[in-house]
Amino acid sequence: MDRYAKDVLSPGWQKSHLKTSRDVPVELDLVVEFDDFCGAVVGWENGIVLLEDRRGKRRGAPLGPGFLLEGEPVALRPPLRGGPAKPRYTASGSRVSDEPATARVALPSRIFVEGRHDAELIEKVWGDDLRHVGVVVEFLGGIDDLPAIVADFAPEPGRRLGVLVDHLVPGSKESRIAKQVYQAGYRETVLIEGHEFIDIWQAVRPARIGRKAWPSVPRDVDFKLGTLEALGLPHADQADIARGWRAILDRVSGWRDLEPQLNTKVERLIDFVTQDHLDADTAG
Helix, strand or coil, rough: CCCCCCCCCCCCCHHCCCCCCCCEEECCCEEEEEEEEEEEEEEEEEEEEEEECCCCEEEEEEEEEEEEEECEEEEEEECCCCCCCCCCCCCCCEEECCCCCCCCCCCCEEECCHHHHHHHHHHHHHHHHHHHHCCEEEECCCCHHHHHHHHHHHHHCEEEEEEECCCCCCCHHHHHHHHHHHHHHHHHCCEEEECCCCHHHHHHHHHHHHCCCCCCCCCCCCCCHHHHHHHHHHCCHHHHHHHHHHHHHHHCCCCHHCHHHHHHHHHHHHHHHHHHHHHHHHHH
């Protein structure tokens, strides 16, 4: 046997031991790994393929080599025919499945929000996602009732409770009530998230109403009525508040129209109340 039959200094000798990648046309729902991220292809455009994992997290990667398909190295290439995929997304940014939607029985877990306007905003942006996972949103009507509502709900693993409140800042009434709930023994099954805005109206990016910032309202003035007055809108009564809020809500088409702080809080709540059921679905 001639141990020197091959010229180790011939071109390409440095990579001769590496597995070569086979070309694979990219297609929707193809499950691949890229740099320790495993996900299904949900779209591609301008040389970038978009992957989404089982929890809905997305990551882009350049078409070409560097992917693993069932453990084998592959190079994703543009499809032989047809243009780039145009996946559809919900208002919250989640991908819409091409499969026919099936009715989902409501989960025992719930999300409570502090007011009707909060509930309407969440429905507009996250409604499709919440219906898909079977989570019902209810409104409290006031943070003062939260301890009694939590006790009556009797949360436990598999029956979790998420709560979104306004103006949850250190030293506030809201923070004291949240602490009271946790001290009652519900820290593992209740998640109370809050934003720093005085009212949910301020969670809408001010640019959506044609301003650089929301108007400042004196503390002794009703926030909603004071805001409407500063915006030059009718501000005499509750009917004016309802019409004003509807005008603001109509400017919201998706998560990009909201402040990132609110997006993060709501996503945390959804993850919290669905975690037991997602684990069960995966195990099944």
